[in-house]
Amino acid sequence: MTIEVRNLVKKFGGFAALDGVGLKVNDGELLALLGPSGSGKTTLLRIIAGLDWPDAGEVSFNGEDALAQGARERHVGFVFQHYALFRHMTVFENVAFGLRVQPRAIRKDEATIRVRVKELLDLVQLDWLSDRYPSQLSGGQRQRIALARALAIEPRILLLDEPFGALDAKVRKELRKWLRSLHHEINVTSIFVTHDQEEALEVANRVVVMDKGRIEQIGSPDDVYERPASAFVHGFIGESIELPVQVEGGVVRLGDQPLRLAADGLAPGASRLFVRRHDMLVGPSGSGAFEGAVQHVRNFGPVQRAEIALSGGETIEIDAPRGRELRAGDTIGLEPRRYRIFAG
């Protein structure tokens, strides 16, 4: 199933949650919607599911208009951040729910339903919990049951809203790997929403980065990390150093100091310079584009994280490899191995 979204607009009061969003999701893909809270990612997911309606725009599944159908007809599996399991039903009945409410004409008989639920519980590796109530399960188990329940209706699309958001870090990591392999197994077109970049980069085939109701970049995890398309994406994904610079006559300036950086093809005016923390190479004083004094050093396993006061007055944090130890008070030169300059 392919999903196509065109020019979606959704306003809550005066606030534009979605401001002209377009997106194409390929068949069998596992796509991540990544962005800070308020970026519109959950709203987009809910509109695709039929739980919310856009003010303008189109949504189509395999070329068919999806907005003509309600959530019930769209045949979409939706997994909620807080599970939304039915508390008064056992795990078994929760998973069976979608099969039991089917119209009588296509509803399966009890024996078939039992077999199907058993299969799904096996798939999420929780068949031994089928007689428990949701309140007796851990968060990770509840989320897997919620997923099994969504899969019971053989959805055309699987949508997950911050599926691991309410879980602790260790369980999250496990479930991430598990979701990836599960997707590989069932191969249904899936979209999940997250604000956790690590989660998006690790799990998804493609990542959609959103901010303020707009899509900033769509690309593979490598693309969005290595080749960020905008200042927002560079700042949001990975740990970056951000410096306000001026571009004038082919020269990049930080404050009143010209930097020895190429300025080819850059528009003149106020700009922002981005460098990944680990892309700042340390050299002897006078050797790089920047000069600075080491303020403070902490060691994190393979790297030393140093706070450096640049001669221009700014303070930055860099991650330097161990080996050449930095000490507070040292004056050093810094050369960005890779950097990006965005106008504005």
Place this chain on the structure above:
Amino acid sequence: MGLTLSWLSVIILIPLAGLFLKSLELSPEQFWNILTSRRTLNALRVSFGLAFAAACVNLVMGSIIVWALVRYRFPGRRLFDAIVDVPFALPTAVAGVALTALFAEKGWLGAPLAAAGIKVAFTPVGIFVAMIFIGIPFVVRTVQPVLQDLDPEIEEAAGSLGASRWQTIIRVILPSLAPALLTGLALAFARAVGEYGSVIFIAGNLPNVSEIAPLLIVIRLSEFRYADATAIAVVMLVVSFVIIFAVNRLQRWAQSRIPAR
């Protein structure tokens, strides 16, 4: 611990035991005769029958009120929410007088109803109305916190799994609320059975027709037929105990299945 027990004994257990002892002055045969006399039976029937009917009405109307108060935002919502408590707070005699004035043949509601041929005040219908009035907060206040706790997402989940609105209500919402609804029903019923003040003004108190059991107790007492009075009281006491016990079990059962998060 000791204080709690002695206090409970003085306040609750000793008077109840006294009631039972007093009724023991009667031989079983006398006891039976009092209970099965026409007037007693009719009074009990009026009290329990109308109380149950009123509790059922309150269950339905209370659920609708709760739904509106919890799920919708409308101007004056807080005011309506506060109004629900009025029957709790109002002295029952005041409620009785107000209802009687309202439903009397010349009252605001009584006059149009009388024109339509429906007489409310001084008939069993009047008792029914008073019982609905005093019972409504019990249903609303019992169900409200449970519904507030019920995540609207579960309705969306049911919908996306293919359930119709009706299936969602029957299979998801009502079962989740069932323990609270039953508790509210039982509390409203218990209150209506024991209600005295607001009912006697509007009831007309015609023996065998609109005479409630608590009133009959008072009448017997004023006639110095203490044993008769206690016999009726014991029956009401036993029924109340059964209701309280049932409510208790219900809550425990509900909690074992759906513990608070």
